Amino acid sequence: MAETAAQFPEVQGGGSLIVAWQVKGKTVLVVGGGEVAAGRILHCLNADALVTVVSPAARLNPEVAYRVAQGQVAHVDRNFEPSDLDGADMVLVAVDDPAASTAIWQLCKARRIPANIADVPPECDFYFGSVHRDGPLQIMVSTNGKGPRLASMIRKFIAKQLPSDAGRAIETVGQLRVRLRQIAPRPEEGPKRMAWMSKVSEAYPWDEMCGLSEEDIGNLLRFYPSGKVPALDELKAMRANPGADKEAFDGSFGFSVGA
Amino acid sequence: MAETAAQFPEVQGGGSLIVAWQVKGKTVLVVGGGEVAAGRILHCLNADALVTVVSPAARLNPEVAYRVAQGQVAHVDRNFEPSDLDGADMVLVAVDDPAASTAIWQLCKARRIPANIADVPPECDFYFGSVHRDGPLQIMVSTNGKGPRLASMIRKFIAKQLPSDAGRAIETVGQLRVRLRQIAPRPEEGPKRMAWMSKVSEAYPWDEMCGLSEEDIGNLLRFYPSGKVPALDELKAMRANPGADKEAFDGSFGFSVGA
Incomplete structure (x- = not known):
């Protein structure tokens, strides 16, 4: 029995299933227009998603406002309404309103739409990590929620070790x-x-x-x-x-x- | 206008949205029991998923058979049937049967279950990459389908550069x-x-x-x-x-x- 076990990799629990989600041409709904939303939006655009941002215009940060002005993302100038979920393939929520966030999460689960509520791990089908990008190469560093700042440092460390091209x-x-x-x-x-x-x-x-x-x-x-x-x-x-x-x-x- | 643009990271399309999917306690259905399935199963177990493998026992490869024998995964000893999708949170298909694979993909889409059909990129909500694991640290290398073998080499290269702990x-x-x-x-x-x-x-x-x-x-x-x-x-x-x-x-x- 011990011999059999040694042949195969041992299970090391506690990780995540890290995957390259295909959002090309899919609709990603981003609720909120602050700094966290700006980062999520860029990730989605880099993956060729069709992004719709729901947030009152007055609350858009400069980067999000810029992407709206450039037509890189669609913009719905008001707070979230349940009908915004129609046609959404993925939902990313980044608003400072825990009650509203939870309500959106529950609607997404009822409709089986994959969702991420920023800063609320139990209300996430998936987490984000720190990503290095070089053309077709993408390297994602995750600390499984234990140290987001470290993830970014490790990502920079790796980028430095890689050949420049x-x-x-x-x-x-x-x-x-x-x-x-x-x-x-x-x-x-x-x-x-x-x-x-x-x-x-x-x-x-x-x-x-x-x-x-x-x-x-x-x-x-x-x-x-x-x-x-x-x-x-x-x-x-x-x-x-x-x-x-x-x-x-x-x-x-x-x-x-x-x- | 040029000044405004320079402030914000430029969009670099053609990538994927790389995410750390949370499958802890979720049911992942793996259809097939060959070498590719064995790799997928290990990824899922490392992320604490509840894995069910559907495949005739005679076609299980030694690693999958070992994990079944150890009770690490549940096993349904026959070919896939649509009812296998009941309760599945994610479906991974790795069988050498394009027609059956496509049929499963379509059933998954009708039920809004995220799925990956091995070797059929258009029938994948997400791709896998090559993953380095060290406790809470996970580093995933994706070449966005352009060179799976290279992804594994780059992953090994990175692992060598990292401090051993x-x-x-x-x-x-x-x-x-x-x-x-x-x-x-x-x-x-x-x-x-x-x-x-x-x-x-x-x-x-x-x-x-x-x-x-x-x-x-x-x-x-x-x-x-x-x-x-x-x-x-x-x-x-x-x-x-x-x-x-x-x-x-x-x-x-x-x-x-x-x-």
Whole structure:
């Protein structure tokens, strides 16, 4: 029995289920227009949500007022009314009124709309964390409610450790995958394509992928038919002008991380 | 107008809304019992969910079978039936049957149950990412579907950069907050408590908090009445045996990060 258990990861309770919620084109209702609401709104816009803010205009903070003026969010210029929930896919409440907040939470639960009432953990289907963003890369730090300020410090610490163009590594891999499918489109080649992509990601440390240019990707793809993946140095030596960005590549792992 | 815009963070679309979903005591239905299901199940158990797996016993992978045998999850030994959705707060589908998957997705949407159909992005309310866990600290890396393998590499990279006991820093801050409330319980002291906690987090780099002992926390709290926060060296010098863990503290910022 002990042997069986050792094979599998042990459960470590007390965490959250951290997920990347898809709100693109979905309606997110934000009740309140203060500083907390401003942060929530930006998170939602960064995820391509359709945001509606319900709050008297006089109580909008400058950032929220700016986004309303720019047409980035829709605005309902009054206090919350239950009919505001019609068509809402998610509700975020950030008002200094515990009774009103609780009432909205209960309406959301009756309608099965996921909701977050700021500063009231029991009235939250989900919590927010501190998010680092770099193109397609998102890194979210949660302390599970134990230290929001620490979450932000840890997020900044992580951002400093990452290569400055970490997001580009992801774009590069995405681009490689797309171009590979162009040169080897047949469905029956799927396993070969997957095996080769897997070999690529084993051959190159992920942070070195940031530095690969379109030319490099083109050169790399020439190896696909053979199923081989060249060493990184070999790939760079194939450049028309191999010395051009020497500085960016000759550094050790530590170098590329330091910046 | 240009001036106004510069004041506020620019919207960077194309991301997800990353959130820490609260599934403690909630019912998560997992349809399928293969390798992908095993990963999902562990995520859910780590977040204290009540997990029910629907899958013929013969198709459970060893890890899922182990968790069923241990009573960590409930098991329904057959294929999915619509009534399985009764009482489900979330549904995760990981079966190699696109038609069945889509049918389950549609049932979930009709009932407004958040759902994830593995490998079918348009049939997902949310995606999973790669998660680093250290006690109350959770760090989730998402590439927004562009490179799941890269997400896992970046997660490992981050884990290596973090101090080995980063989770402890969060526990320590949590403990400090609890003990502060014990020695200064009056509600009217709230602003003073908050201001002092804020001073503490400004005075000490977060990763140095990992190294503070209960004795240090006790010593630190003696400064609260004055509203002051001692320098870290000063705090360490107050230890009954200041040289005891010299090695752990004399390193620079770089040292504590390297391990």
